[in-house]
Amino acid sequence: MQNKYLDDHEWQIIESQWNPDNHEGSESLFSIGNGYMGQRANFEENYSGATLQGSYIGGVYYPDKTRVGWWKNGYPEYFAKVLNSVNWIGLKVEADGTDLDLNKCKVANFKRVLDMKQGLLHREFTAQLTSNIKLKISATRLLSMTRKEIGALKYSITPIDCNPKLKITPYLDFDIVNSDSNYDEKFWDSVTENVGSQKAVLQAKTKKLDFQVAAAMRYEFYINNEHFTLYPESSKKEKYAENTFEIQSEAGKTYSTYKYAAIVSTLNIPKNQLISAADNLASEAMKDGFNEIVKEQKQAWAERWTQSDIQIVGDIEAQQAIRFNIFQLSQTYTGEDSRLNIGPKGFTGEKYGGSTYWDTEAYCLPFYMASAGQEVAKNLLVYRYKHLNKAIENAEKLGFKNGAALYPMVTMNGEECHNEWEITFEEIHRNGAIAFAIYNYIRYFGDESYLAEYGLEVLLGISRFWAQRFNYSQAKKKYVMLGVTGPNEYENNVNNNWYTNYIARWTMQYTLEALEIVKTQNPTRFGEISAKANLNAVAERELWQKIIANVHFPRNEELGIYLQQDGFMDKELLQATDLHPSERPINQHWSWDRILRSCFIKQADVLQGMYLFEEHFSKEEILRNYNFYEPKTLHESSLSPCVHVITATYLDKMDEAYDLYLRTARLDLDDYNNEVKEGLHITSMAGTWMSIVEGFAGMRVKGNQLYFNPKLPKGWEKLSFNINFRGALLQFEFSNNGFKMTNNSTEAGSVIVKDEPHSFGAKSSLEKSYL
């Protein structure tokens, strides 16, 4: 059930009424981040109501001891979790001795605004503490896109018709818990607390792995825009430091605290320099001032939007939603650091450990390729390259040999974290997505040199895994793959999941091609890789070719469809419409065995394969499979609808496509699954982008050529977006009558729209009506 409490707006997310029941959800929705760190929209002042405090630093994680009911051989010993880190926003407010706490006062004129155009979070309200004390509060916050280690905020208090004594306490707090700690352990230990006048710095370290983080704060105080000199009291305790100052206020005057925090970690800076680094950065930020930092922020976001904006004219909800999705994706991953990746909840919550899933390759890569460019996309791929040795170790643990690589289902540093056998050991199609991403990257950027540089080694490891994971069935006289979990996690331990078999065979084929390409283009590097990977090309190639020629693909000839797995047709073949709404989502209402033996599909599975390999199948074949599987698909994974949107659009099922689109695009904004308080579905947001660009705009890249086949949903007057393609920033605008495009680059090129080729010159525009 949808919970729509936010206002529609093209560029902003607006909450215009205070309702504590929505607060935790809003804490997720109004999260800010800059790729380096993230902060939920927790309040600066004390709040005694329900809240999920969250402040996260990319790449700083904690290996929490695994919790299982029944240990199975091969389970990982720990689950790496995104670490809830220092509270840098904290600022306590008392007026005449009464704490400002929205849970304990009357709140009026509440407004919370996430300004996506400028990358700012703003909040204002009037709080009535007692009959005499009324305060107007206005707070603006950002995590700087240009100064990655810097968070800054302005917090203003205006007494209304009263003159309370204000006591203001800016603080830093490292005494933080992870709400998902397996054994209720706190993960941070104190290193240092220093506190002075108008400044403080804390250093803490993780109980395992010895990540160290230092956070410094500086602040200044203004009355009605005039700087005011303070003589605060400072105090500290373990993992905590604060300043406190009091001021006799006057009604109507505005008392503003500007707080600057710098957060640095041993990911980038040696331990013994953390304190000084944090201190210097915070001090510099204060010197430059809040307004300057805001100015930089606006400029940085303007540049980003130039790269990545999508405009939808005629559908304000869709417009707001896609911008929200792009905004959150851009806050989560900025692509400078190949040690980082995209957690399913980004920096907006703890769930799923903040680690890397196949979501990155299967859903996120296209967005970053088109909107953030080649270096960013490449870093996402290199992340996996760096983990190749761990993937080989992981496969060895499971009994595979000879350099076979199984990438983890969930990881922070390349090691497997997940501990459900049916996922951890069996949901191996993730390996296929990682191989496909290499192909996809090369297809998009035309950068075949990536194979020699990084790609081939990864492909080799994965193909070796597939070759060992298939076994020959004497009964079928085919190679089969037993005991897997496909993308549809509502099946476990099935035989011959069509998608997995398909992407496995494809990987082996592509690896054989890649071997040839590298051998031809870069014989030196080929020699190196051969030596390193102990490559006996002839024998391995023969086995692979035998497998490639003889993979079993379950199929129903009568219906002309591929079967999700062996035996699928033995199920009771119901449709989603046969379910009573009270049973949905079935994963909250049905026992697991019932889900498993039902025909219901959590997320695209056969259709996921047909989406990835569209050109391998006729439209009729895709239609037959879509007609069989779509009615059985419940889309109870946030990653599911986008694939169906794209396929439905391809099949001209526009109403279905649009319904699914709206659900995925506003999944979090309208909190369809009543879970937004746990964090946002960051990776599925990339699916929303795919739904528009690959779905409604029908973008494809084939043979170094960009194709579009736009089909706008009803009511959409115009759909415009920018695409980075082969170094050029291309602007497209599609309407029902025609399209415009602008090429801002200095190279000419061509594009195929609705099967018509159109050439364009350097620095030129093009406008065409459809016939």
Added chain:
Amino acid sequence: MQNKYLDDHEWQIIESQWNPDNHEGSESLFSIGNGYMGQRANFEENYSGATLQGSYIGGVYYPDKTRVGWWKNGYPEYFAKVLNSVNWIGLKVEADGTDLDLNKCKVANFKRVLDMKQGLLHREFTAQLTSNIKLKISATRLLSMTRKEIGALKYSITPIDCNPKLKITPYLDFDIVNSDSNYDEKFWDSVTENVGSQKAVLQAKTKKLDFQVAAAMRYEFYINNEHFTLYPESSKKEKYAENTFEIQSEAGKTYSTYKYAAIVSTLNIPKNQLISAADNLASEAMKDGFNEIVKEQKQAWAERWTQSDIQIVGDIEAQQAIRFNIFQLSQTYTGEDSRLNIGPKGFTGEKYGGSTYWDTEAYCLPFYMASAGQEVAKNLLVYRYKHLNKAIENAEKLGFKNGAALYPMVTMNGEECHNEWEITFEEIHRNGAIAFAIYNYIRYFGDESYLAEYGLEVLLGISRFWAQRFNYSQAKKKYVMLGVTGPNEYENNVNNNWYTNYIARWTMQYTLEALEIVKTQNPTRFGEISAKANLNAVAERELWQKIIANVHFPRNEELGIYLQQDGFMDKELLQATDLHPSERPINQHWSWDRILRSCFIKQADVLQGMYLFEEHFSKEEILRNYNFYEPKTLHESSLSPCVHVITATYLDKMDEAYDLYLRTARLDLDDYNNEVKEGLHITSMAGTWMSIVEGFAGMRVKGNQLYFNPKLPKGWEKLSFNINFRGALLQFEFSNNGFKMTNNSTEAGSVIVKDEPHSFGAKSSLEKSYL
């Protein structure tokens, strides 16, 4: 790897050397019990070495909060665990201020003897504490078979060549931990501690469910068999009470403490009477004295052995082993209380929660039917009858309707405890074993009235479950059962496990027969059941009959075998001999996915079905299946070998049968799996009994008639045992040349041996040579 450190003996288990490494194993092996409670062979005196303290009361359990990695809908909230209870044996010894602790002194002449004939545990040794102090210790302990609440021990100290001051401290201790506590919680809270001179009583309650237990102790002291009056100091703390007394000893004299403990619980006695009940029982025990209690014990065990003994002449290891197994089974369950059952580890350890598994019906029932008689066997069945409503609730939780019953995989009170979806929700064949036990009981005792009384209601619930659990496959035009785990737990979530489909179909057939029987024999009761179960016999019967006629049974025609499940032949078909010994057991060396997709079988599965329904198959068919499955069976469950022993014997594969027999019979004595310290494999001990009686003696009951087809292993000169059959106690002795039998009852009868019928009169013997 076997660890054989015990001496061979017909009637005793003897450990004749002190080796701390074996101690925890011996604590399991030398356990004593009386069906009401049990006690591991922990030392009375302090012991600072590795030990697993264990004292258990049947039916007193703790619902420990479930621990899972990933919660799945339908999981039970708690796992009922056998509660480690009061330490009643405790008796600290100091000599001249030095603690007697076998971990801290030189030990000589150590001997630990479990006297199975008499039900006594004896231990003696000489301990050298310091250069001057040498003590000879002798300790005898029992849990009374006649006074269920009473444990008694005699602990004698004889100083050798020294005259130390002895300080002796008998105590009771309820400050006990379960080593398998999920969250390191202690499960007992204090209610009362009372302590006086030569007596103490504690009452404690469980933190959940409010089980209350009181333990009282009395003791007396003798010097060289002369009673000695003590003036001890008493003290107590929470959950603990002790007496301490000192005596100046003289070399060569023997100082004996006789300690009597009574343990009562709210299972049988109201809360407010526990203290006095315990106190009275302990006082009475002391009044009657240790020697009297020992005398009663010897007599009680003599009677039990008359019922249940098996003699093997010519194979001392086999002889010792079978008596050990019978002894432990008889200690675990005595059948007076239908609220109790047989935990896989009985009262000898914590693992598996001490709860009830399908082991009871599938493996234990035959032993108790033949050796303990009808009332005991009936109580095992009534246990499940009493849980029928909970089984119906359990099925409802999983989405079943209309009185369908799914019995739990693991339970203490009828509610499911287990929390692995592949077991909890899918290993549903347990329902079949519960139905089969009803049939088996009636077949054995000829007691068809059981159907009307209890059986039919249970059968109805189970058959309704099966009818809903099958679904019609349009593809196969058959009823299929998807997503199950068969007896072979090295497969999960398979389709059409042959065993499960077979026993499910059989249950439905048998239920239809049972309905007719009750309708004819007891129309009144039939009316009651019909009303209670809302029985619409016609409609249900039609569906059941349709299913019965159309169940899919996977089969390989070429080999003439049934397939364990759909798709089994797609596996790489290896044999156990293809495995390197370092890989065994595979569950300790292979990852779970690898186990699942291998062809290796943990325990009898298809062969389990052919064992239960032997008469449904031709010998050739059983042979073909045995030849296919036995080489793939790893017997990594202790429950597996017995079925193969019986089938191998039936198929005249005597060497295979004997090898497997010895492994199962001495599994714990020789600690094949290096796990005996966790407790004994109580339920698999019943399988050992089956191996002999149904295997080597070939006993069957068909058409109210007892059949034997004896085939003795090499070296066995004679095999004798007693069988309760239809109220008569029959003694059989088989040799290679012929057999003898004695009928002690007043009814004549007949028996068929090697296909030859033999009549026997009342109170008569029979001796026949084979032709």
